[in-house]
Amino acid sequence: MIRTYRALLVAQLQAASQYRVQVLLWMLFSVIRPVIFLAAWVAVANAQGGQIGTYDVRDFAAYYICLSLVSCLTASWNAYEFEYEVRFGRLSPKLLRPLHPIHYAVVENLVAKLTQIVPLSIVLVFISITFDARFRTTPAHVLLFVPSVMLAAALSFLSGWVLATTAFWTTRVHSVSTFWDRAAFIFAGQIAPLALLPGPLQAISLALPFGYVLGVPAEILRGGVSPSTALLLMAGQAIWLAIFFVAFQRVWRAGVRQYSGVGA
């Protein structure tokens, strides 16, 4: 399997190298939204004497920088491509090879992240200096961040595939994933750090999967939660990952049967 992955990785890197401009645009896209929110929160915090809850302007900067990084590392866009593959029959040749189609998507996803991470880091360092970001990160936070962001990436990827698999039943995956993205917008920690959401919204966001993809790893990296709280949040990530793993297996099996039933 490692050799298969290596071969897929080489092929995918070559394909990606043909779209360097697109890679850069996607990278910028993942930064723009957090930067807009950062600017808004900085304005609000300044108007209120420089502090909102436990966050001051420099904390907001650190949070949104971490969020940009996490957002790039956990991005998953398969729902869109999968719908296309199903609708135009491009899934068929993949189904007829002795390799599960998810592996192609895993590699594609990894390659996109690999190619974006360097230019993104440069942009983030620049923003960090501009806004004088304050990180409360300790070595323990960094150690916890690595598995946490991996859990988040896996969760984002698998939930994306569960959504994408609806393409087997409907050709309107876009509406399903748009609904998902809107929910994520509120509950994932994009509009505000989870700690600043009003009580009930915060409780809901901790019960839903969205925050475990973005807000949680971002807070761990910023050093915004204690290592013990971080471990608890990571348990939440693991539970959601397990739920989506089981869901994926069931939905996929039923979906392929459906696809095969209607005309592949």
Added chain:
Amino acid sequence: MTEAVVDVRELRKTFRVTEREEGLAATLRSFVKRRRKDVNAVAGITFRIDPGEIVGFLGPNGAGKTTTLKMLSGLLYPSAGDAKVLGYVPWRRENAYLGLMTLLMGNRTQLVWDIPAADSFRVLQEIYRIPEDRFRAAVNELTELLELQELVHKPVRNLSLGERMKVEFAAGLIHSPSVAFLDEPTIGLDISMQVRIRRFVAEYNRRTGATILLTSHYMDDVVALCKRVIVIHRGRLLYDGPLADLAERMAPYKIITATLHDGAAPSTDLDSYGTVVSRDEGRVMLRVDRQVAPERTARLVNDLGDRLADISVEDPPIEEVIDRVFTSEQATVSA
């Protein structure tokens, strides 16, 4: 009896499709209630194919050819019936089976567009776990047979349709499958490329002993490659037997072509010999019943005497035979 490579019994596939009449009212009604209809794409067919055979699978559009190939390759679940290919039930899609067969569709692509085919081949090598020496041998052989030298290093999107098809063939056969399902492999290709692909399929079959089931709208493909054909129409099997016997069974007539020294003047009465199909530049084509063909030919030779420059008796062109099969409602023959 040898073990069949493909063994199909009473295979059926029914699709449920939504139907809607045109117009606003019907459209609005369809929001609430949809009318569904069952379409029998494959309505119970049975056949077997022995190792190393190349079989032509014929039928008009919508006959059920592609549906059958998709079931045999494992893409579709049948509604009823059984099929085994190389001893496997195809739609279980076991890795062991997938590694032994290929489905090539002339209008579909399976290569990555943005990279050269050579790199896609490497990926396939790992997916099919082909040992390096076997991989090299396969690539060399396919490169030679399909004349791919120049093509495999260009990104696939820069290739012409014909070039891409050749590369698709190589990609589909790189794991040396024992069974190949070819669905319209020459569709959209120019004549010379069609000829090359045909030559390649024949040579591949000869070298590897692979079993091949092929559909094509080009009868030349079938004539060049297949000794045996299976004809289906509206999901049912109409004929399964030697291509050579198809005409005899399906078209009960022969074509006599007579060339006359003095030209076939309209005044020459030939209607008493058979139905005149065409008449030009001294050549007359007559359609006569199969049984009376020898006697009519002898009479023609006798009656025309020295005026006759040449005469031949042949089966009607295969396209005509096939067309006759599909247009005649009562034709239900099986070998």
